[in-house]
Amino acid sequence: MVDTGIQRSVEAVWRIESAKIIAKLSRMLRDVGLAEELAQDALIAALEQWPRSGVPRNPGAWLMTTAKNRALDQLRRFKLLQRKHPLIAQEAELLGEYAAVDESTDDDVGDDLLRLIFIACHPVLSTDARVALTLRLLGGLTTAEIARAFLLAEPTIGQRILRAKRALTEAHVPFEMPRSEQRAVRLASVLEVIYLIFNEGYAATAGGEWMRPSLCEEALRLGRILAELTPEEPEVHGLVALMEIQASRSAARLGPSGEPILLLDQDRARWDQLLIRRGFAALDRAAGLGGALGPYALQATVAACHARARTAQETDWVRIVALYDALAQLAPSPIVDLNRAVAISMAFGPLGALEIVDALGSDSRLANYHLLPSVRGDLLEKLGRFDEARTEFARAAALAQNGRERDLLLRRAAACGT
């Protein structure tokens, strides 16, 4: 029976240190899957030994040393095999080389971490696989935690991670920094993964909770690490700014029994000013690097408009419309158009917005997107067309997978009844 206090400290250390350990071992072994396995072995060793010996003074270093020793054992075993089986000699030789350069200093830890981020978000993997692998390798989350966050069965996530690691091995994805011509594409993939993790935390697709704050925190943590590792990339700061500012409203967005409180009704005194300040600073850095018009920076600028308004009435909706205009040009998407329509209704009234939303009705990409009929219902209600509004809210409720959102939509449909 493991002491729960010790177990908790092991887990806390693991969350902080695991990514660095896996990154280090990946460099030594050139195999992310094997690196993760051996890092896990070190974790198990800690869980066995620390209750007896006490938590070491530098637990992170203990885990790193233990894991490195296991990696070295593995390399020695490869060498032995090499002598016995000349067929795999070449591969083993390669491994030996890397073991020789292994005595790299701590300064390289950042580089190793960045390589690991790029690998976990590699374009050979599906988006779902990238998200799961990133949370696993860089977030230090267990398979069970990831499964819970996405409301999937644990074996599903386990399989997904296993297949992703296999795919990386089969594609011979090297443990290296992407070459310059590849870098932009690879970085975009990393940013998208972090954005998706944050998005799922900001408004959960399904389940009984409207938000999953732990996913927001994880995405924010990854974003901040990435910003430190790639300080010269404006869109990284843009994404961090967006997440900091959107996360600042977390406490104000939930009522006492977990019900959503919407923007116009939130107690703005409960917005986290520290996160807002951090967000503004990140946005300044993005702009200073010439990235004010990047898609993430633009979204952050919209978020900043809300953060700046001391009351809901003070919101500069005309400016928000202009920012969405720019976003629609730079990164066209029907989802951007839908948000632009909401901003237009706030700035200029519902009639113009309804025209845009009606045009989006024929876009097959939004066919099952519950927020399209939600917005349409909202606009129709504002125009006093209650019968049509009720139909739209009912349709939206049928499409919504999140319980909290469904409840609200059904209530709105009912409110249009009389």
Add this chain to the structure above:
Amino acid sequence: MEAAMKVMVLRKETKDSEQEVMPGQVFPAEMGKFNEDLLEAGILLAAEGLCPSAQGKRLQFSGRNRTVVAGPFTETKELVVVEPGRAHAGARRDAARTRRHFE
């Protein structure tokens, strides 16, 4: 509710005008008259020149790999699913006002 529509008129530059070659006598005079009319009618808010395009920047985007990704957008996700009591009362008021307006 009154929504004030604002219009921006842009005139495209030519090779000559970019190099600040004056376009003769007639055009500036007509443009000045047009501006004055707008000013007198009280509808001109501002008239300004832009820098030559040589000082500008052109942004280019490749259309590849563009997927539709849902994001943490405040406008749809934090604004639309409003508490029914409030929304309904507000909408009723607006509707009543709209009806009065047309009657």
